[in-house]
Amino acid sequence: MSQKRNNIKDFFKALPKNIFSGFVVSLIALPLGLGLAMASEMPPIAGIITAVVGGLLVSFLGGSHVTITGPGNGMVGVLLVAVTTLGLEATYAAIVCSGILIIALGFLRMGKLADFFPSSAIQGMLAAIGLIILGKQFHIMLANKLSLERSLDYLLAIPETVIGVFQYENTGLVYAAMAGILALAIMVFYPRIRNKYLQLIPAPMWIVLLSVAFSYYYELIAQSPNPISAKYMLSGIPPAQEIVSQLPTLNFSPIGSFPFWISVFSITLIASIESLLSIKAVDKLDPQKRRSNSNRDLKALGLATIGSGFLGGINVVTVIARSSVNVNNGGSNQSANFSHAVFLVIFIVLFSTQLTRIPLPALMAILVYTGYKLASPKLVRRIFSVGKEQLLIFFTTLFVTLFVDIITGILAGVFITFIIHVLMNKSISLFLRNILKPNILMFKDTGTKNDYYVSVKHFCSFLNYYKLKQKLDAIPQSEDVVVDFSMCEFVDHTVMDNLNSYQDVFLKSGGHFEVIGLDLHGAESKHPFALRRLIPDLGLLQKNLTKRQTTLQEIADNYKMKYEAKEAEDLHFLDRFHFFTSKKVESIYNRMFNAEKTFILFDINYSEGEFIAKENVRTTMLHIHLNNQIPEFTLDREGFLEKVYAFAGYKDIPIENHRDFNKRFYLLGENTTVIQQFFDDDLVHFFESNPYYHVESNGNSLLVFSKERVAGIKEIKALYDFGKRLRDTIATTAAQPVLS
């Protein structure tokens, strides 16, 4: 019982943070929802209805923790087809039917559905969806509304539209196109600007705010009509009362027809795959490393989809970009999803007329950017680095999806993957003979080590990966696991890719995940192993040192340290730091360290968030390994944002008799009294008299860094000096028995 009461207490403690996070998410959900619905040729409000219904229902019924639900970008491709072939009213009926099917999938425990598809094929399919979105919306972004037959035609017409922009005679159109280009520029350059006040509002909301402000400027100050052509303004946002009173009529009459069910199945397929992939990706972002119950989520999403369909919304799916924004803003449970829905309702009730001041091209720029992210050349490059055959799978899926439809596309992807596997192994019997065999053995070693051992026989590919996954899921993530492929003749990229993410999850939750027995495989054939994927990237760094690198080398020599320019292999020593719980370390390079490797200065590249909310950051950090235990804490400079955070439930730990320190610094930690003891006069004076750094302790090591960019030579020297003196100060502080 006390356990339960504790949960409730924790819930209320985290509630302010979640409401804050829900608010930020709703800022991004509003423009995205409007845009996605319009891109699928539905009334724009449908997107908001979807997000609201999804947020309200799934937050209560779902089985995940930090996900946000709403209209998904994958749905655009299929819904577009449904609306054009069936008409709007029958599309609502199809959405309701797909909701029923999704519930059925949940009950059939098909949460593993997404594991049956090769990862390159899924990526190809998503890229195709990205191109469909991009192709269609690009023209609207440049104020050139087209209606063409196939999604491919839209892509081919892009150059024409670009040339056409310079020939507009109507100034209304010119302004509209400018709004679109400006909005796209905001989307592109926003992640590059690391200003925390600017970052407080997500990029899509900046677009909305700026365009509404622009429109008011013309109305109130310039006293002239908005120069953007009225044709390209967002229209069809009914006031809140109308949404409730005027429900759409559903047309179930084509229920017996073939195209209807094709639509239902493709909607269901995409909705469930998108949700499942998002759930999987978001679980990786969750700082608390909880596991989502994807079957329960499917049931909840299905139910929400039915509700949303009846109210005039589209499919409710779990969405990755918004969920990652949620995690980054401190969302920790489903109340964030709920509050994001509530905020959306408030926005619509209060501001529904203001929304009509948004120019369409600006809204569509958000979608063009989303589409581009799904099909970015970076993705193609990454797949190519895994192997040529993956690129073949990727492009087959992509083109079949574009030319035919999504279901055929993904099936083609599966088919070509299987053919490639057979050709690579020169044996079809390896697959046919062993596909039904339970090829995974898992046991907990009762011998000396008490770890889990998983042995895989025959072959392991997307065809039977679910068996391996089932076993791996049965292992608590804080345990040690060894996966042995030595008896396995073939392991495909899908499996390696997934194992790689298991590795991350296990390491972050304090376990250990090791894959062994693959040494022989590489020699036998050229399988793409996610593990080996890193090799091609290394070459660039090793060859010629930049000027900064040679200077670093000199500094290292001066300080009697070693210097290595190439990427470090062990990236996991940072996992235990709070700062990295929701961030992923991509690479560490340019390391300077002393002989014992207790004092390491390095450049790091890490990312936070996923998909369009993903940001890559490069910075310089200092890692000091301490000989003694100190309390865990985070120390940063006190700023306006921290005061905002304080409202959301973060607490600054005050140190007695040091008002100046309390005012200037922001100290966080779990164990208040121990931290207060630890920060004695010496240490406080040290921090007070030195430049600001972000200092974080994880108990036995320190992480020190200042700016979220790579440090210059002078800054590195300063960081080195600061770190050295900090270590000495802490050594004397910790020598006193503060940890009783």
Added chain:
Amino acid sequence: MLFNSKLILIHVGNPSEEKTTTFQEILAPFFIDGLTVDIVYEPGKPVESILKSVDAKKIDLLILGALKRENFFKYYVGSIARKITRKAKCSVLLLINPSVERIKCKHVVVNGLKDEKTEQAIKAAFFVGSALQAEQLTIVEEITQQEVAININDDKSLRRANLKKEKLRRQEDSRINNIVEAIPIKHKKNLTLRTQPIFGKRGYSIGHFAQVARADLLIMNSPNKSGFIDRLFPHDLEHILTELPTDVLIIQ
């Protein structure tokens, strides 16, 4: 010799002087150690004739050579050995690595299924293990997914499933311990005993385990012949027989 028993060679085919001398030559070194041999010539189809002589001579242990997964022998393993194993009324030893020099059998794996015959199998394993001077004996308890009966969805169900597994493991351990206690000390003293619960498909996973644990001999219960369908299709053994991870001894 090791078991103080009589060797009966069954040759499928017609008797001839030539064959007899060949056999005598092969076996010559063993006669010194006091081997008694009986050569039976049984013409006809391999499976039936072997089975017939097994009955006629009241044989206790039938030794069959079989090769691991090779095309030429696949027919043999997949068909004759399997048919014999299925129908034989005696224990069967399938050898996959027959060699002139005896390779020392170090590690014996035996199944610890919840079955009436298990006790017998474990007893036999101790007997054979000590006779072959093996160093380690591992009793493998196979726990099927159905027994755990908890679907793992999230952290909560994972914790429940692990508790259930732990409970099952303790139950199995105590059951096995009861059996082991009844084994005479002289068979037990030279063997390191280990029990290992594994979670997987019954019959199949134990073969996989034997392979992983680099066992030299796998001892299995004979399939249960209570039902008519089981008699027709012994699925537990089927898996082992198609893949023959190690030498297999099937106790009848």
